[in-house]
Amino acid sequence: MTEPGNLCAEVREIAIRAGDYIGGQLKSLKASDVESKGLHNFVTHVDKTAEKLIVKALEPLLPEAGFIAEENTIHTKDSPFQWVVDPLDGTTNFIHGLPCFSVSIALMYRGKVVLGVVYEINQNECFYGWDKGGAYLNGEPIRVSEAGSLNDSLLATGFPYFDYSLTDKYMELFTWCLRNSHGVRRMGSAAVDLAYVSCGRFEGFFEYSLSPWDVAAGSLLVREAGGRVSDFSGGSDYLFGKQILAACPGIYDELASRVQRVFL
DSSP, rough: OOOOHHHHHHHHHHHHHHHHHHHHTTTTOOGGGGEEOOOOOOOOHHHHHHHHHHHHHHGSSTTOOEETEEEEEEEEOOOOOEEEEEEEEEEEEETTSSSSSSSEEEETTTTTTEEEEHHHHTTEEEEEEEETTEETTTTTTTOOOOOOOOOEEEEEEEESOOOOOOOOHHHHHHHHHHOOOOOHEOSSSHHHHHHHHHHSOOSSEESSOOHHHHHHHHHHHHHHTTTTEOOSSSSSSOOSSEEEEOHHHHHHHOOOHHHHHOOO
């Protein structure tokens, strides 16, 4: 395999090119371009075309790799290497013209994320990193926040849009966090939420009912920036387990304790 830093640089360029395409389509998007994949789960031709562009560019970088891609524009192959692609994380924001959506690309090796890129299109911010190589934003190293308590923290979350089975517990946790932090924000892109934890803009993030393409790249960024990532129980099943908690070390235990008290 290509040296990880060089491979990451190529993936960054692919993410940025896809982002340029997406941004260029924003003003021309029409209501008739929006399709429903399920309850409150939308897709456009922009998502699908961006995914095809990304897949086509990634394939020659690692020919043996398979793909886990949100829009299923490619049939994956059985391989230790898997690209995990969300061509447009924050589609609902995109179709409403709200300025927070991103391209997320990760590489897994035998189930572990070893490379991640999140490109937030509106701010032209490219977050990236690789296993044991650190995390970066537009060429500069980044680290998670040094906050030492939840009371000194700003948190991020996402609201469920189809799985309402845990809504009461979620609102209990949400209310507690409001009362015990600087506040809670909802950006509408889990990849961006995690990228913002990695650079210290948020101290922590939690959400359930997520897919691997939502969190793979961002979770790598948080880990490489010195943060902690887990599922709600404190375990490691956050890629496929549909729940994730990410935070800087100074607040992780406090936030995890409350999450577990509510959900477990």
